[in-house]
């Protein structure tokens with residue numbers, strides 16, 4: 627059962643056009659499997675599509691938080707615990723948004 631949301635192709639953060647790409651069996655530069663990556667040099671977010679839609683969206687929000695912090699030159703981007711907490715929270719806010 628999906629969450630009813632799917633990966634966007636991109637968006638803009640603070641004037642930076644960020645591209646989002648789904649990659650099956652995504653690995654980092656060490657060849658270690660990972661759920662998502664943000665490449666600040668390319669303004670590119672890659673999301674591992676081997677996981678379910680809900681996990682992909684959670685990973686997307688995690689990488690969006692890296693992108694936001696990096697675009698503003700905020701070094702908290704290196705704090706994975708912080709990035710994970712706000713990424714997960716933003717995903718929950720988006721999912722449970724009531725109008």
Ligand SMILES: [Zn+2]
Nearest residue numbers: 688692706709
């Ligand atoms: Zn991270």
